[in-house]
Amino acid sequence: MATLTSPAATDAPTGRRVGRTALLFVVAVCAACGLVYELALVATGSYLVGSSITQTSLVLGVALASMGIGALVAKRLIGRPAAGFVAVELVLGVVGAFCVPALYTAFAWLGLYTPALLVAAVAVGTLIGAEIPLLMALIGRLGDDDPAFVVADMSAADYVGALVGGLVFPFLLLPVFGLLTGSLLVGAVNVTAGLATGLVLLPDRRRWLLAAGVVALGLIGLMHVKTGDFELTAQQKLFRDPIVLHEQTAYQDLVITESTTPDGPDTRLFLDGDLQFSTLDEHRYHEALVHPAMNGPHDRVLILGGGDGLAAREVLGYDDVESVTLVDLDPAVVAAARTVPRIVEANRGSLDDPRLEVVHDDAFTWVRDGGSGPVDVIVVDLPDPDTVDLAKLYSVEFYGMAAGLLAPGGRMVVQSGSPYFVPLAFWTIQATVEDAGLATVPYHVDVPTFGDWGFVLATFGGEPALRIPGDAPALRFLTDEVLAAAAVFPPDRLPDPASVEASTLLDPVIVEAARSGWAGY
CATH class of the missing domain: 3.40.50.150 (Vaccinia Virus protein VP39)
Structure with a gap:
C-alpha cells in the first residue's frame, strides 16, 4: 500500500494540520466542480428543450440517487483511499467536461436527449458520491479526531465549495466563457485538483499520474480547440438556414440565420431555439x-x-x-x-x-x-x-x-x-x-x-x-x-x-x- 505522507510529516502535528487543511481545500474545489456539472446539465436542458423545472428535477433527483450508489461503490476503495480518490477525480473531470458536448450531440444528431441526460446525471452523481467516503478516509488518517469532527470539517468545506460553484456558474462561467467552454474549464480544474492531490499523496506513482493527467487534460484541451467548429456544426444541424451569428448571452442562446428566397432575403432570429421573427x-x-x-x-x-x-x-x-x-x-x-x-x-x-x-x-x-x-x-x-x-x-x-x-x-x-x-x-x-x-x-x-x-x-x-x-x-x-x-x-x-x-x-x-x-x- 502506498504511504500517504512521509513519516516525519505524519508524526508532526504541524504537518498533519497542513495536510488536513490542504485536503479540505480540495474538498471545497471538488464540491464546487460537482455543483457546476449539475448546473450545466440543467442549463443545457433548459436551452435545448425548455422546461427548466423538469430539467432541474430530473438532474437533481437522478444525481442525488446516484451519489448513494457512488458511496456504496467507494467502499471497495476505502483500503486505498488516495489512489481511489485520484482516479475518481480524473474520471469525473473528464466526464464533467464532456457532458455538455455529449448532450448537444445527442440532441442535434441522435434525437436521444433525455436518455443521454439521465446517463450523464447517473455518471456525474455516482462519481461525486464516491468522493466523500474516500476523502473522509484520507482526512481520518491524518489525525486522531473523533469521526464526528471529520464529518463536520468535511461538511463545512463541501458546503462552502458548493456556494462558490453556485455563484461562479451564473456570474462568471456563463457570461464570460459560455456553457461549453465553461464546463471544459471546470473539468480541467477538477482534473488538476485530483492530479495535485495524487502527486503529493502518491509520490511513488508520479509517472503514472502524470501520464493520466496529461491524457485527461489533453482530451479536454483538444475539445476546447475544437469548440468553435463543434458548436457551429451542431448549431447548423438544428437550423435550416446558414447561421450568421450565434451567441450564448447571459440570459439565452441567440442565433440569427440568413437565406435568400424567391420572395426576398429571409433573416430569422431564434432565442433558445424558438423563432422570434422572419423578415419575410x-x-x-x-x-x-x-x-x-x-x-x-x-x-x-x-x-x-x-x-x-x-x-x-x-x-x-x-x-x-x-x-x-x-x-x-x-x-x-x-x-x-x-x-x-x-x-x-x-x-x-x-x-x-x-x-x-x-x-x-x-x-x-x-x-x-x-x-x-x-x-x-x-x-x-x-x-x-x-x-x-x-x-x-x-x-x-x-x-x-x-x-x-x-x-x-x-x-x-x-x-x-x-x-x-x-x-x-x-x-x-x-x-x-x-x-x-x-x-x-x-x-x-x-x-x-x-x-x-x-x-x-x-x-x-x-x-x-x-x-x-x-x-x-x-x-x-x-x-x-x-x-x-x-x-x-x-x-x-x-x-x-x-x-x-x-x-x-x-x-x-x-x-x-x-x-x-x-x-x-
Whole structure:
C-alpha cells in the first residue's frame, strides 16, 4: 500500500494540520466542480428543450440517487483511499467536461436527449458520491479526531465549495466563457485538483499520474480547440438556414440565420431555439401588434420586450410620438438588432432614434418599481410563456402593475400566442388581462412563419375600439377590413368558459396551457 505522507510529516502535528487543511481545500474545489456539472446539465436542458423545472428535477433527483450508489461503490476503495480518490477525480473531470458536448450531440444528431441526460446525471452523481467516503478516509488518517469532527470539517468545506460553484456558474462561467467552454474549464480544474492531490499523496506513482493527467487534460484541451467548429456544426444541424451569428448571452442562446428566397432575403432570429421573427412576414405581426393600440393619444409609448426594434419601428412611424421607452432584459439582442445589417434594414434603425430610450432590465421588476411615469400606450411583446421564468410576465399581478402606468384613456396590447395551436393559452391570457381590471378585445391574424397568431387589446372602462388610427403611416398588411375580420374567431377555437382561468404568480396556469397546446405540433 502506498504511504500517504512521509513519516516525519505524519508524526508532526504541524504537518498533519497542513495536510488536513490542504485536503479540505480540495474538498471545497471538488464540491464546487460537482455543483457546476449539475448546473450545466440543467442549463443545457433548459436551452435545448425548455422546461427548466423538469430539467432541474430530473438532474437533481437522478444525481442525488446516484451519489448513494457512488458511496456504496467507494467502499471497495476505502483500503486505498488516495489512489481511489485520484482516479475518481480524473474520471469525473473528464466526464464533467464532456457532458455538455455529449448532450448537444445527442440532441442535434441522435434525437436521444433525455436518455443521454439521465446517463450523464447517473455518471456525474455516482462519481461525486464516491468522493466523500474516500476523502473522509484520507482526512481520518491524518489525525486522531473523533469521526464526528471529520464529518463536520468535511461538511463545512463541501458546503462552502458548493456556494462558490453556485455563484461562479451564473456570474462568471456563463457570461464570460459560455456553457461549453465553461464546463471544459471546470473539468480541467477538477482534473488538476485530483492530479495535485495524487502527486503529493502518491509520490511513488508520479509517472503514472502524470501520464493520466496529461491524457485527461489533453482530451479536454483538444475539445476546447475544437469548440468553435463543434458548436457551429451542431448549431447548423438544428437550423435550416446558414447561421450568421450565434451567441450564448447571459440570459439565452441567440442565433440569427440568413437565406435568400424567391420572395426576398429571409433573416430569422431564434432565442433558445424558438423563432422570434422572419423578415419575410414579420411586418404582419408587428403591424397587427402595434397599430390598434395607437388608436388614440400616443405621445408616450412603453414597449416591454421587443429588443429587435421591429415594434419600435411601427411606433416611431407616427411623427407625433414624443418618447418611447423600450425595456428588454438582454443587451445582446439589442446589440444584434443594431449591428446585423439585415435586421437594421428591417427595423429601419429604430433603436437609434433619438426619441427612443432603451432600458436593460427585467420587465416585471421595472414595472413593479414604477417605470418612468404615465404612458399612453403599452406594447407587451414578450416571449411565449412556456417556462416558469416567463410565467410572471403573463400574470394578473404583472398586468395590474403595467396597467397602473397607463395615462387616462391609455391602451395596452399583449402578444398572446396562437389561438389555433394553443387556444387555451390564448384565452387564458385574455382572462388574465381582464382579471387585472381591464376591458379587452381579442383578435388574430395570419403570420405564415408562425401560423394563426393572436393579440389582446385592453383599456380601462369599455371595450377598446379595434381600428387603425387615421394618422397611421403606410402599412403593408393591415387594413380596416383585415382588422375587422381579425376580431372574428371560428367556433372550434372559442373558449370553454369552464376551462379558462386567470394565471397568477402563485398559480401560473399559463405555463401548462402553453406547453400542452404545442405538444402535438
